[in-house]
Amino acid sequence: xxxxxxxxxxxxxxxxxxxxxxxxxxxxxxxxxxxxxxxxxxxxxxxxxxxxxxxxxxxxxxxxxxxxxxxxxxxxxxxxxxxxxxxxxxxxxxxxxxxx
Numbered sequence: 001x002x003x004x005x006x007x008x009x010x011x012x013x014x015x016x017x018x019x020x021x022x023x024x025x026x027x028x029x030x031x032x033x034x035x036x037x038x039x040x041x042x043x044x045x046x047x048x049x050x051x052x053x054x055x056x057x058x059x060x061x062x063x064x065x066x067x068x069x070x071x072x073x074x075x076x077x078x079x080x081x082x083x084x085x086x087x088x089x090x091x092x093x094x095x096x097x098x099x100x
Contacts (some may be wrong), residue, residue, distance in 0.1 A: 001048065001059040005070045007041045038077055042086060045074070050096035059097050067097055 011034065018026045049055050059067065071094040078086045 001062050004041050004045050005066050008070050011037045050093045056096055056100040060100055
């Protein structure tokens with residue numbers, strides 16, 4: 001979970017820097033790069049099984065506020081892309097972590 005939280009935060013920082021340095025060029029590719037980056041993070045998230053207490057225990061070692069913020073951000077992004085299967089997987093994980 002820490003990798004996913006850090007990954008989203010890192011992407012936002014990188015995107016901000018590139019937006020400042022190359023505003024016109026980055027604007028054209030921002031969405032595509034973001035989706036590629038988030039898809040890579042989703043691959044790691046997909047390996048977390050919300051039905052396993054050990055996985056949930058490892059997830060909850062991180063700040064709950066950051067977990068919730070990150071997972072909601074991912075859900076919103078995949079809703080825009082109409083990737084509802086991914087949204088459901090992330091939402092289930094979010095619900096299990098909060099309930100744990």
